[in-house]
Amino acid sequence: MLSTADHTTERPPYAAWLRSTNNITQQFLSLGNRPDVISMAGGLPASELYPVAAVEEATRAALARWGSQALEYGPVEGLPALRDAIAARISAATDGLFTRENILLTTGAMQGLDLIGKVLLDPGDLVVAQFPTYLGALDAWRPRAPRYARLDWTLGEPGFAETLRAAKFVYAVPNYSNPTGVLVPQQGRRALLEAVVAAGTWLVEDDPYLPLQLDGSAGPSILAHDRAARGTERYDGPVLYLGTLSKSLVPGLRVGWVVAEPKIIQMLALAKQSTDLSSSVFTQSVALSLIEGTVEREQVARTVAAYRARRDALCAAAAASLSPWFEWEVPPGGMFVWMRATHPGIDTNALYAHALAENVTFVPSSVFDPSGELRTAMRLNFTRNPPDVLAEGVRRLERAVRRYLAA
């Protein structure tokens, strides 16, 4: 828990959500920065692959093209030419009609989650979320104090239709979900969409890992299914789709987007204006130069090849070291392997301390559970470290498990 009692002097207390939360995420993630620790905790890209020279060249091109315009405030919705480019990308991916009115540029997709919370959530409102859930989404919505129900992809649970009708929105990460790496089958996407439309609620489709297709195609998004069901008019459906350049290019430009029907885009822009006036048009203009050329395509190809090798190295090492105590699927994309304990004595919150003692880190499953109760799994990241480091990390994890179970 946060130590919120010990103000330096007596001053007014923090807001309630901070007094009732914990900073376990910060604790877990910050511990990974020691050079002797192999961190498989964060969801960080392979920074040695970043196209530094291309960014410099793109900056030169952007400033030549836009001049002082690239150094201005907003517009709050983002650089119109980049909104157009993203609209064209989404139109191509969905065989539909999306225009800049469907697009809000954000400071990474993370800001989209924050803005969606601001626009849709009042305290006590219900969110139906894929379980386990991306911890960043839980963090983003905590100040709005929602309740959570579990998204049942089979739609088979009794009362689930009523749950959907009571929800402000559904939150799903169909492509290589964080933390599980699962690729939700097309049939499941279509069925969920039908249920959402029938219930008359919103559906937040968070798709940061789309570029990281390691084994074959991800297939159509839920947004694409909804577009197809609606015909060729400009999109006005219930899907709020989040994308980002953080995985296909670099995270440091902080360029993400929300795709949605124009009215809620206006509401999100109103919320964004009161959040930061506008994101950086400078980084947006650099991003536009990068995606108009071949840099992004080449970067994705290079990244996918590297990540595939890393995933395979991690899974091979795990098969040799961790299979007595854990099971997992080889994820077809994304950045994570989700390991579920098969040994009944394993609590991954408790295992964490032993891992740290062996100079290796992971993220325990509890942070992906709104109630914090899921303690039988762990998320391993395979994108940040090269294969030999991952193999060494897994060997350390094996020692940590042995030490933990012997304790």
Add this chain to the structure above:
Amino acid sequence: MLSTADHTTERPPYAAWLRSTNNITQQFLSLGNRPDVISMAGGLPASELYPVAAVEEATRAALARWGSQALEYGPVEGLPALRDAIAARISAATDGLFTRENILLTTGAMQGLDLIGKVLLDPGDLVVAQFPTYLGALDAWRPRAPRYARLDWTLGEPGFAETLRAAKFVYAVPNYSNPTGVLVPQQGRRALLEAVVAAGTWLVEDDPYLPLQLDGSAGPSILAHDRAARGTERYDGPVLYLGTLSKSLVPGLRVGWVVAEPKIIQMLALAKQSTDLSSSVFTQSVALSLIEGTVEREQVARTVAAYRARRDALCAAAAASLSPWFEWEVPPGGMFVWMRATHPGIDTNALYAHALAENVTFVPSSVFDPSGELRTAMRLNFTRNPPDVLAEGVRRLERAVRRYLAA
């Protein structure tokens, strides 16, 4: 009011703060984009002065220095070297000890306001705010649903000490306030600080206009007074001080900062992580290169000279055209002239339509009032347009006033 009733289909409603607010700000500001309209509405800098070539050079230097590090996620608190540079700047300005632990980098100072609201405000909490109030602050805190009391700089109002004790924080813009342009005298700053310390509350000192000192020095900040009263330890007082590079360099880098005692900086960082993970380290590294050299100092000198001429042109034109109906002080700094109607028949919300008909815009006083009731003044920006355009804008305003009063 927003038309929130006409969802495309029946979907869950927006959050309560959006249903109870209005988008007058967006309406007023967006109307200024027509090329035939002279906008004196927004608070925009003179973009023709932006140091475009210097930004390109700084980008080259930053990428050479930081490489792929400049393209990474966070840290959430911001690039440590830039936090150090800002800490050194604040230490020099206050003759005190500020370290990076006192500094959170934000997406412009505006994000600081959003984060302060998230960390300190629950619905119904009291904010004591300088009146009239920067509309961006009102916008930023609207999702947290606070109540407002007026900051009385004379501290003479009965019950004001109790009001301060009941407040979560005080909000003040002592330097060339938005919207009034007022420079609060040093005695007033010291008296407010003493009252705040006695009441045991927080004080948010918003200081974006510090670089825009058109007539002499602004004098010490409230933060400096508090630092002096506390001695030479690392700062642990109740002031949350907001600064930005948007006025001294360019707004498009979106680099601002909060200076405060380390514990609340940690809380603000926790809120920032759940808002956007981190601001752009890329723009932060470019900003660092710019402020380490002579670019910022030269830019401020050029900007101040231009703004002084523009302010004088606006005030001279107003003296010739608007003095039958308005009174104002010549602001010693900042970006705005605050014109108060002396004619009892003037409602500046109503005047706005007539101004638009004459192709000129301003911001009516109502948006700077939490209750929306202040309708007897208007804010004119003098930084965006050259002197001759400002003079023409004032002549159009004169016609608008005549047309309005004849209607």
